[in-house]
Amino acid sequence: MLYLVRMDVNIPADMPAEELARLQAAEREYSQSLQLDGRFKHLWRVAGEYANYSVFEVSGNDELHELLSGLPMFRYITAHVTPLATHPNAVQR
Template identity: 55%
Template sequence: MLFHVRMDVKIPHDLPSAEAAEIIAREKTYSHELQRSRKWRHIWRIAGEYANYSIFDVTDNTELHEILSGLPLFKFMDIEVTPLLRHPSAIREDDT
């Protein structure tokens, strides 16, 4: 199943910078693992915001929830999830 996910990151200003840097480093490692596994198919930065749009390709809602709740920055995020279906007018076969 494909999901479009918007993630807005809101790290508290009073979080010590060393702690924030450590969390961000773990986040990067975790996201790279998911991208290599093809679970996290696409990620785009939203210009001017600490946010991204991503496409996840997972088995079901439960797997997506486990992945998202495992993000080291999860407790600092507002997340919006939209399930995606192939459009009947789509001509590409490699985007499912």
């Protein structure tokens, strides 16, 4: 089952550079392991913004929430989820 998620990232202006670097490295590792196991299908940067659109393929709402709330940056992310259904005109999938 697919979900489109927009995430906007807001890092507190006073976070020390090292902490930010550590956080970004953890985020990268977490994100890539989910991409590699196939559940995090697409990850795109919104051009010009510290934001992304992501597509997840998971078993349902609970697994989606588990993955998202496990993001190392979750506390600094405003996420909005759109559940996706099959489109009758879609050819490939």
